[in-house]
Amino acid sequence: MNFGDFKLFYILSYLGLGLIILSPTLAIVIKLPGGERFSELWLLGPSHMAEDYPFNVLENEVYKVYLGIGNRMGDLGYFKVYVKFRNQTESLPDAFNGTPSALGSLLEYCVFLSDSETWEKEISFSFEEVSFEGNVCKISKLVINGYVLNIDKAAVWDEENHGFYCQLFFESWLYNTTVSTFRFQNRFVGIWLNMTGNV
Amino acid sequence: MVKHKSVVCFVVFILTFSGFIDTCFAADKAAADEALTDAENDLASAFVAVEDAEQVGANTSEMLAKLKFAGNLLADAYNAHRLGDYDNACSYAMNCSDSVNRIASEAAGLKLEAEKAYSERLFETAAVSSAGLSVLLILSLFGWRFLKRRHFKRILGMKPEVGKTG
Numbered sequence: 001m002n003f004g005d006f007k008l009f010y011i012l013s014y015l016g017l018g019l020i021i022l023s024p025t026l027a028i029v030i031k032l033p034g035g036e037r038f039s040e041l042w043l044l045g046p047s048h049m050a051e052d053y054p055f056n057v058l059e060n061e062v063y064k065v066y067l068g069i070g071n072r073m074g075d076l077g078y079f080k081v082y083v084k085f086r087n088q089t090e091s092l093p094d095a096f097n098g099t100p101s102a103l104g105s106l107l108e109y110c111v112f113l114s115d116s117e118t119w120e121k122e123i124s125f126s127f128e129e130v131s132f133e134g135n136v137c138k139i140s141k142l143v144i145n146g147y148v149l150n151i152d153k154a155a156v157w158d159e160e161n162h163g164f165y166c167q168l169f170f171e172s173w174l175y176n177t178t179v180s181t182f183r184f185q186n187r188f189v190g191i192w193l194n195m196t197g198n199v
Numbered sequence: 200m201v202k203h204k205s206v207v208c209f210v211v212f213i214l215t216f217s218g219f220i221d222t223c224f225a226a227d228k229a230a231a232d233e234a235l236t237d238a239e240n241d242l243a244s245a246f247v248a249v250e251d252a253e254q255v256g257a258n259t260s261e262m263l264a265k266l267k268f269a270g271n272l273l274a275d276a277y278n279a280h281r282l283g284d285y286d287n288a289c290s291y292a293m294n295c296s297d298s299v300n301r302i303a304s305e306a307a308g309l310k311l312e313a314e315k316a317y318s319e320r321l322f323e324t325a326a327v328s329s330a331g332l333s334v335l336l337i338l339s340l341f342g343w344r345f346l347k348r349r350h351f352k353r354i355l356g357m358k359p360e361v362g363k364t365g
Contacts, residue, residue: 003350010346014339021331025324028317076250076263078243078270107278110270112246114253114263147278177247 039077040070040118041172043189057193059130065191067170068120071113078175080182083107083123085142086167087155093171093188100171100184106142106149125168130195137164137195155195163194226289231280234292238273245269245299248306257313262302269298 044066045052054063071077082105086092091102111119128148129140135157142151155164169190173182226234249266253259276291 006346006350010339010343014335017335018332021335022328025321025328028321028324076246076253076259078246078266106281108274110242110274112263112266112270114259147282149282175243175246177250180243 034074035072037073039073039079039172039174039185039187040068041081041170041185041187041189042068042070043170043191044068053191055192055194056196057127058196059127062124062126065123065125066120067109067123067189068118069111069113069172070118071115073174074115076115077113079111079113079119080173080175081109081111082171082173083109083144084169084171085151085153086169087153088158088165088167089156092167092169092190093184093186095186095188098184098186100173101169101188105171106151107144107147127195130197132164132197139166139195164196166193166195167191168193226285228285231276231285231288231292234289234296235273235276235280238276238292238295241296241299242266242269242273245302245306248303248310252306252310252313255310255313256317257306257309259306259309262306262309265298265302269295272298 042050043053044050046054046064046066048066053065057063067081069079069081071079082100084101084103084105086101086103093099093101109121113119123145125142125144127139127142131138131140137155137157139151139153139155142149153166155166157163158165167190169188172185172187174185175181176183245262246266249259249262252262272291272295276288276295279285279291280288
């Protein structure tokens, strides 16, 4: 090793040691960007698994699903989950444009979650005053977690799929502190339900 | 007679102050709407304050629990409102506002404490790092002088070799 190389090695060693000594201060001052920020919204069946979801439903029978939210936004989050119910002709959220369903919500949940925290809620639901007239099924009441909701929905017979289909779905909204309002996060989950009559 | 007067006074007292205890008694839609708007704003303000405090490293777990409780009340208020139950909607909304009314100030206090703690920690760490760097600089200068001197001494002490030519 010649003198020039040795000098360079000495300076680099000094800089390396200097960085090690400075690292506690740098760790306080420099905020490294976290991982990908996202939120989760899920719906599980009655056995707490992604299976056995209610599908063929009867009047006055109680069905159960589990709704969950996960916060991976790297920060405290204020979420709202809107519960909505639609027939086949009514609007769903538009995942492409990121717009929510135009339908009004039946119920809502306000959820505060710190980073990496999850929330889960058992959703029990049943239908009351269901009638079938020709190719139309009229549903007057939907009971969700004890709330009796007058929905007055009509599901028309689906020739192709053979059923009276409706959808119970959930939209997740997040409070945006910049604009001081809730914004639809383009997250929604739902289950299709086929209204069936008692034989 | 005195006994009767006492009973009447007691009844009047109860009737007077019961109005203050529950101002939402027999609320109409407008009152419920107003209470909901207030509760929504109060909860949002509390959330922003807690989030600010959390971002500077304050321990907000206690306040987060309060926010969750208030959030449930607000959801109950909205759900009761949707069902046309304005009394309960109003009552839940007011309870929500009450439960978060001190959170913003508490969070602001915690934020100040956390910022102060951060500044102190930064100052202490920076002071230790500066002292360490200074010591390293002095040692390395002395070390460099020592190594340089040793290197030249070694070179000057070398004997020239006489090569043979064929």
